[in-house]
Amino acid sequence: MSHDDSVAQNLKSPNPNRISDREVAAFWHKALTDLKRRTTLDESLPRTVLLNWRERVGKSSHKKAVQCLGGTLTFAELDAMSDSIAHYFLTRPFLSKGDCVAIMLPNLTQYVVTLLGILKAGMTVVNCNPLYTRPEIEHQLKDSGAKVLVTLANIAKTPAEATVPGLQEVIITEVADALPLPKRILINSIVRYVKKMVPPYQFDAGIKVTRFLDTCRPLTDEQIARVRDLEKLVNENDIAFIQYTGGTTGIAKGAQLSHRNICYNVQQSFGAFSPEWLERVQKIQDQPGSQNALSLLPLPFYHIYSLTCGFLSTTIGLGMTTTTLPNPREIKQLFKLMNEPNVMVVGMISTLMKLLLSRPEFDTVKLDPKTVIISGGMPTSPDVAAEWGKRTGTRITEGYGLTEASPLIAVADPLNPTSGVQGYPVAGTLIKLRDEEGRDLPLGKGSEVQGELLAKGPQVMVGYHKNKDETARIMSDDGYLMTGDVATIRADGLIEIVDRKKDMILVSGFNVYPNEIDAKAMATGLLLECATVGVPDAKTGERVVLYAVPAHKNLSQEKLSEALNESLTHYKRPSKIVFVDALPKNPVGKILRREVRKMESQK
Template sequence: MNEHDSETIVRGAALEGLDDYHSIMDIFRRSVERYSSNIAFSCMGKSLSYRELDRLSADFAAWLQNETSLQPGDRIAIQLPNLLQFPVAVFGAIRAGLVVVNTNPLYTEREMAHQFKDSGAKAILILANMADKLEKVLDQTEIEHVVVTEIGDLHDFPKRPLINFVVKYIKKMVPRYSLKSAVSFRDALKRGGGVDHQDITRELDDIAALQYTGGTTGLAKGTMLTHRNLVANMLQAKAAIGSGLKEGSEIVVAPLPVYHIYTFTVNCLFMLEGGNHSVLITNPRDLDNFVKELRATPFTGFVGLNTLFNALCNRDDFKALDFSRLHLTISGGMALTGAVARRWEEVTGCPVAEGYGLTETSPIVSFNPVDAIQLGTIGKPVAGTELRLCDAEGKTPPPGEPGELCVRGPQVMKGYWNRDDETARAIDADGFFHTGDIAVIQDDGYVRIVDRKKDMILVSGFNVYPNEIEDVVAAHPGVVESCAVGVPDATNGEVIKLFVVARDSSLTAEELRSWCKKELTAYKVPKLVEFRDELPKTNVGKVLRRQLRDEEANDKGAGAD
């Protein structure tokens, strides 16, 4: 730090209560004791009380301890969409002392293989819908124990077999697979229910989860989030958001993926700690059924992001809902636009409070006070958090000037899994994590993000790293070189545009997109493709990504005139 840094650090209030916990399981146990008969989670019309969540997670823990070779500290991948099986498996795994590896169920075989190999996962719980992909990559991993679940597995009879039949045979959403040693999730729970388990004592500095994020090399890297990180962020969320919540009484809609750190912390920890009810939405892209579910739910809170707010507010059936109970709307994952925020408040009568965070910060860094929202900002630092700005030389810029936002606090990750070099680049000697986002800190302590230092593209709240796309495209025999950039988009925040130098004119944009679809999750596939004779480069031959991005922005600006 330079000599002026002590004057330019912005601090949140003191964080209280962290020493009251030893691990995430302390949060879980206290909630079960206080709110045993309350609904903890519901999904597709089926609810689990805190007591039932306790029993089922204990059954899963017992199966893990008695019928597998897994030991405390081993990694278990959980590859599920928003289903009741997710919290059951997460808390069961943590009770058994395991480290949870949250895995995107939309991943391709290539992405799955990398994450499982990199994490050293020895077990997996996977939805049957993508088990065929696991079959193709299983021998490339260290996975020894496979548990397969179907969408309706935690529903009651006769709805359970009906849901599973429709998904498998009518909608044909479950490709054929053969995993001979696999155990069904229901069998694991049944067998675990017949034996005892022992909750493993974990300490705050033990790793609770590996949460994967993109890397500079194009390969995702595991963020080591400890029990301390996650417990601290739960307490920080409570201090920032919880003052207006009535414990044990809130019904909060959770449409964003629970494997994502945003929903993982807010719904599986923060809302759970207060004895509240989280409504898991399995497929928020199916807006017809989403709105039908909302119509049947007297929700008091909504956790979403800009693109979803925008899509819902454009629907007449959504605008016709009863919003009389809604008093909390939280936005995160991507920038909230003023137009969408105002439209949401106009439709629902509830203002949107925007927060900011990253996977590396568990995720919440700052939040807009519900009673003092400043649109266009990411709010103020949450309790126990320090923010500072630094320029390219690591010095503090003059007041009011932009700089890279750096964060220090108990929610900052332990580091990147098996990547000490990247950890050292990300966290400086003073313990500040360098976010890569360019910000301005206002005189009143509110923070505005003005640009991104990183080349990351943000598509509907999902991080997309250009290097990963370019690595996949480079393997196409018809491509000489390429460059991926983010282009502003009213619906998705940004979409991906790919600039390509082809070997001959026969290569088409659709051919490239089809190539990418085989290797990349759908939201990483370029929406736009432009062929060029050459790409702009520096004197040493590095493609000028920012120039291409600026050209695109200028073209859009000119078109708008």
């Protein structure tokens, strides 16, 4: 059932346990109108990534589109380079419209070239984490059915060891392939021969191996025309991405995101920016020459947050220059990029901000106070938000979402961002709460009413790739995406995520939410990071265990426990505190509570 059909069917809910879509829409219309936020979407805008790209190239061809490792491409140059790889895909006899091509790359110019090329050829992008182990990449390539993999020579050894019968070609790029000569040869030689950063690899004899640069040769006018003709055949319901979930909930599943899903979510993401900020960006873009407003995106593009809310929104949507680097933990380089003129937006996550703040060089960062700091992927720790604001003069705008929603569902009020809460629904999105018995809960009751957050909108995925059972489990009978997050909704519509539903700890019948314990622990100022988990207990059912990274080596468990006892009632207090050097995280820096549980179970 499509989003539009489910809305029509549920305008008047026949189920007494359900709040109808009409009632939900009425609540949000009032709340968002009072805040002067948009409640509807512009249906006249293009609904494929390619139409939006073609429009952007027409407006901004001479402007810088992407810069990385000291090299830049204008929108016209990026268009031409992606045309070339698109045409290469079209010449592969085993590839056709709708087939999957996997990208296993860090943030490099080659990533955006390849992404656009795949979409121009009418094919589907499968984003793969470059840090995947052999079983992980093997699962994803097999599950997606990818026929081609584009990867980096430095990490090619891992996929080369995988067994993927359907894989027919691997395109290998080197770090500096998008840079001009002689810089390209110099850097690639240093990486391979001096730093020895390219381990030997050997793919199966049946897999063709191609150099990335061989796919990027200049095209004739006739060949360009063929690519343009193919672009016109792509429609809004075609799958643009199979985006695998981040691994925080178990075996990764591939969310099918259509061009329509992505384009609506890009439009929805503009709610993170104030009209005044958008005017400032336009003023910079109106200046002659190739200089442009900068969108600093250090987080990996293979993660949907950085991809949609970063490159697709700020560069294709708003025409800004994407500035990035292969590794966001190259701190000195990141600080240098943060100090470039015209940085107007920075994509962040709480753990990366915490790391940056801990470095003495952070005081050299001079951001414009009007720079928008977008934070997603996990709730921003209040202590991080406070210190960041104090030391930079900028305010953090938080967003909330899931891979299955392209990802954005809610975003803070750009005129009055509040840390620690998830903001308000983006335009065209319905949100409600449901209890454990499947009953919809009244909206706008604040902390007295907590339930699982459900979302419906045009950004919600088509479904999980080749997994109807899992799709049925996450979609409600009235067409809502069941997020698995426990939330509250204030009278004015402000949404606050209390915790993950599955992470909730039940202690002697009392609900304990790990995020609350984490927040209290971080508020002591004694820790760098922490994660609370529940473990089985014969007496209380479950008990609370806190894993923490101390800010100082002389901190004792007793001192931390005393500090927590002042702010936590008895059943919420950790029964055990474990100090560790670091906590397991996913590639964008989100702490993996599931892995912390494993650490505890192995003791």
